Ligand code: SF4
């Protein structure tokens with residue numbers, strides 16, 4: 001037979017315990033400390049080396065020259081003309097990405113930024129292709 005004292009103590013214990021579930025999506029979700037989310041792109045840091053593209057196991061990232069390039073710096077008298085810095089865009093195929101962060105860990109310029117953004121679901125297939133400039 002059940003012990004009423006034990007049942008009562010269990011009820012009291014659970015009354016003051018944090019809930020095991022969260023109220024998401026009605027309240028913001030808090031990802032775990034090491035949760036791996038979407039990768040962001042910091043364009044001015046990118047040198048177009050393509051290392052991220054080579055290591056991606058899912059072929060989810062492309063780095064291309066931007067359509068608009070910054071002008072060459074003004075020439076300084078007595079010095080050879082400095083080459084214009086090339087600008088790159090990043091295309092991220094979120095439908096293929098497995099969020100391994102291998103690209104960001106490999107980037108020598110920290111141009112790929114790790115985020116905990118996970119709210120990426122969409123009914124529009126085109127929304128799964130992000131174009132970062
Ligand atoms: S997180 Fe992984 S799968 Fe996603 S783009 Fe980077 S390397 Fe590719």
Ligand code: SF4
Pocket residue numbers: 045046047048049050051052053063106107108109110111112
């Ligand atoms: S994001 Fe980083 S690894 Fe990828 S092309 Fe740019 S500099 Fe190279």
